[in-house]
Amino acid sequence: MNRFWEEIKQQFTQGSILTRLIIINLAVFVAINLVHVALFLFTSSAENAAGSMQNIISWLAVPSSVGELTSRPWTVVTYMFLHKDLFHILFNMLWIYWFGRIFLMYLDQKKLLGVYLVGGLSGALLYILAYNAFPAFSDYVPYSIMLGASASVMAVVFAISFYVPDYTLNLLFIGPVKLKYIAVFTIVLDFLMIASSNAGGHISHLGGALFGYLFITQYKKQKDITRWAWGLFYPEKSGTKKKRRNPHMHVSYKKASPKTDMEYNAQKAKERKELDHILDKVSKSGYESLSKKEKEILFKMSNKR
Structure with missing residues (x-):
């Protein structure tokens, strides 16, 4: 058991932002359901247990009432990591895993975190x-609340879908x-389902x-509108002191112009x-081919990695 927890800890500390987001969602899901089991076992009636559980969920889920929101403003963040039902978290985590991996093929981890967080805030706001x-x-x-990572996941899905629209699954x-x-297809389905019993979820x-679409349209103009969000977790380092140059030493050099994010990501892709083509050739015909x-x-790319 200790080894299991050590592996989870290692995945969280050394894994990507995608891995951490999934672990946080799963941890909250397990914790919430453990509390539910404890309430069921140690409360005299099922109704009292259900009422207590609903109070806990309400304390973390975002309310539609502005008055309620002012009394627990943290819910605009906590709701996007909160799941109660198994299939709810299962589908959300599968979607974030599939599309998050594609996202990281073309964009970096900071932007994934930013899109997830600000996408969730946008879903709550709408x-x-x-x-x-x-x-x-x-x-x-007066009593409607919303929970789940769906809005954040949809932000990631739309961001990468309109950045590499022809990528095929x-x-x-x-x-x-x-x-x-x-x-x-997903956005049309969500719009058509607004009249269902889960209207709030589909609106979010x-x-x-x-937001995912807006993020990509701005990113293509060299603007990252999520910088403030991921900047909370990845603060910019203050400028370091420059080394004093020897006054008797004159160095002449030409500074290369830095690549833009889009140029860098295109080169990476x-x-x-x-590399995939070369590895496929090796698997089929061997290294000597x-x-x-x-x-x-292959040698240069392996050294880079």
């Missing part, structure tokens, strides 16, 4: 605005489908998706595709 703006929800505002029973079609999906240039590329 949920609260919709419930307070539309008459259809007026009767539900092979779906079971369907076959190859481009990311842009998956994104459009729209908020997360809208090109190198990854080239490689040309001299391919062997050099």
Whole structure:
């Protein structure tokens, strides 16, 4: 058992942001359900246990009532890590794992964290605005709450789907489908499901998706609108003191212009595709089948990694 916890700890401390987000969601899910079991076992009636559990959930889930929100403002963050039902967390974690891995192929971990957090905030904001703006929800505002990572996940899905829209996934029973079609299908489905019993959840999906799309449109203009969010966890280092230059030493050099994020990510994608081709060739025909240039590329790329 100690070894199991050590492995979990190692995955959390040394793993990627994607791994950490999944672990946090799973840990909260397990903790919430352990509390539920304890309440069930040690409370005299099932009704009292259910009431106590609902109070705990309400303390962490985001409310649609602005008055309730002012009394527990932290819920705009805690709700996006909170799940109670098994299938709810299962589907959310599968989606964030699949699309998060593609996201990290083209963008970095800081941006994944930023999109997840700000996407979740956007989902909560649209949920609260919709419930307070539309008459259809007026009767539900006093007691409606929302929980789950769905809005954050949709932000990640839409961000990467519109950054590499033609990236193709092979779906079971369907076959190859481009990311842009998956994104459009999910958002249309969410819009059509607003009239269902989970209206708040589907509205929050729209908020997360809208932010994911907005993030990518701005990122393509060299603007990262999530910098402030991931900056809370990755603060910029203050400038270090420059070394004093010897006045008698004159060095002449030409400073290379730095690559933009898009140029850097494009280069990474090109190198990854080239490496995948070489590795596929090795697996099929062996190392000796490689040309001299391919062997050099493989050697350089392996040293980089």
